[in-house]
Amino acid sequence: MICRILLLISLNCVCGTFVVNVTQTSYQAEENHNITLEWTFTTTADTPTDSLYIFCEMKSNQTVSVLFEIRGGVLIPESRDQQFVGRVQWDKDVLREGRLRLHVSRLRTEDSGQYLCDVRTNYGVDFGECWLNVSAARDQPEPERPDTASREQIALYCGLTAAVVVVLFVTFFLILCRPYKHLSCRGFTVRSTR
Numbered sequence: 001m002i003c004r005i006l007l008l009i010s011l012n013c014v015c016g017t018f019v020v021n022v023t024q025t026s027y028q029a030e031e032n033h034n035i036t037l038e039w040t041f042t043t044t045a046d047t048p049t050d051s052l053y054i055f056c057e058m059k060s061n062q063t064v065s066v067l068f069e070i071r072g073g074v075l076i077p078e079s080r081d082q083q084f085v086g087r088v089q090w091d092k093d094v095l096r097e098g099r100l101r102l103h104v105s106r107l108r109t110e111d112s113g114q115y116l117c118d119v120r121t122n123y124g125v126d127f128g129e130c131w132l133n134v135s136a137a138r139d140q141p142e143p144e145r146p147d148t149a150s151r152e153q154i155a156l157y158c159g160l161t162a163a164v165v166v167v168l169f170v171t172f173f174l175i176l177c178r179p180y181k182h183l184s185c186r187g188f189t190v191r192s193t194r
Helices: 001-014 148-180
Strands: 018-020 024-031 035-041 053-061 064-072 087-091 099-104 113-121 124-135
Touching: 018 113, 024 035, 035 113, 035 124, 053 099, 064 087, 064 099
Parallel strands: 018 124, 024 124
Antiparallel strands: 018 035, 035 099, 053 064, 053 113, 087 099, 113 124
């Protein structure tokens, strides 16, 4: 009797607990950016990857598009919808750990929708779903242009400053040399016209 109870408990633990989860139920991204969608599923140490069947699709108001498919552990690229060709990559390394990571690049607004992944193994079947909302790219801000008015003001102030310096220099020179009309002032000869 005890053996039967233990057998039932152990079967329940192996067969009844296969679960597919999403790491995030909702994603927000901007057009032309990239995103990583991730699902986790129950795995055991002796689970061969060739026993995996994974089918992921994107559902929107208008369409259902195949995003990704693995049969017997082998990627089936020809099943991928044209919308995702060349834009979906996956991490093979983490699949054995029970994680499915899909990298979607160059997002488009039409990539918005529900993403559903169905995972089947020898010991269970389940699915997980998440939502992705791709907003239109914001307009790029125009580069700042230098303010030409301030450049003109700077040029004006520099010119005025130079003029004031020249006037002060000439005035100083005349004041310094005036008392000595018949003498030379620092290398200049001053002659009186009177």
